[in-house]
Amino acid sequence: MASLDDIIKQNSENTQRIIRHAQGYVIANNTNGTIAATSYDNVISASINKLINGILVGAARSAVRDLDCTNDLAFLRVATQKCEYLVAPEEDFTIVVVQGK
Amino acid sequence: MASLDDIIKQNSENTQRIIRHAQGYVIANNTNGTIAATSYDNVISASINKLINGILVGAARSAVRDLDCTNDLAFLRVATQKCEYLVAPEEDFTIVVVQGK
Numbered sequence: 728m729a730s731l732d733d734i735i736k737q738n739s740e741n742t743q744r745i746i747r748h749a750q751g752y753v754i755a756n757n758t759n760g761t762i763a764a765t766s767y768d769n770v771i772s773a774s775i776n777k778l779i780n781g782i783l784v785g786a787a788r789s790a791v792r793d794l795d796c797t798n799d800l801a802f803l804r805v806a807t808q809k810c811e812y813l814v815a816p817e818e819d820f821t822i823v824v825v826q827g828k
Numbered sequence: 829m830a831s832l833d834d835i836i837k838q839n840s841e842n843t844q845r846i847i848r849h850a851q852g853y854v855i856a857n858n859t860n861g862t863i864a865a866t867s868y869d870n871v872i873s874a875s876i877n878k879l880i881n882g883i884l885v886g887a888a889r890s891a892v893r894d895l896d897c898t899n900d901l902a903f904l905r906v907a908t909q910k911c912e913y914l915v916a917p918e919e920d921f922t923i924v925v926v927q928g929k
Binding site: 771774775778779782783786787789790791793794795797798799800801802803804805806807808809810812 | 872875876879880883884887888890891892894895896898899900901902903904905906907908909910911913
């Protein structure tokens, strides 16, 4: 498994661009469900990890596969009245970026 | 409650643009959960209605409100390897548009 630092370095241009426009982010390790990096405090990070990475990504992946078992979830955007959650469920990590409106 | 025909007429420019770029669509009546309009057959329409409108929109709305009880879901984009589901949970109707990649 690639380390998070390696992945950030490989994608430094995108990473910088995303961080400039974001309110915050949570990066979770898919192997053990722990938080690998975050800009939020422990409580908010844990909530985002549980609700978005755990429940919502799981529900979205199930729905996509139930509709077509040869298909898979690639990316999820959850637009809300206050902000937008951008969710990238990658192989090793799940990345949630929170953007303002 | 506005009828679906009224809403389509009021938004005819957007409706036409969306239909041109879409693979298909399902519009569900939120009051009774029935399908108000669809371009798919009964089986696929019912699956999209149940999985996307029912389970996924419910999970997304719960997650958004649990993270911030003064916030609410506005729009959901589910990008998959094969297509993208655009989900607009409006007051009277929930609209799912399926777009190719």
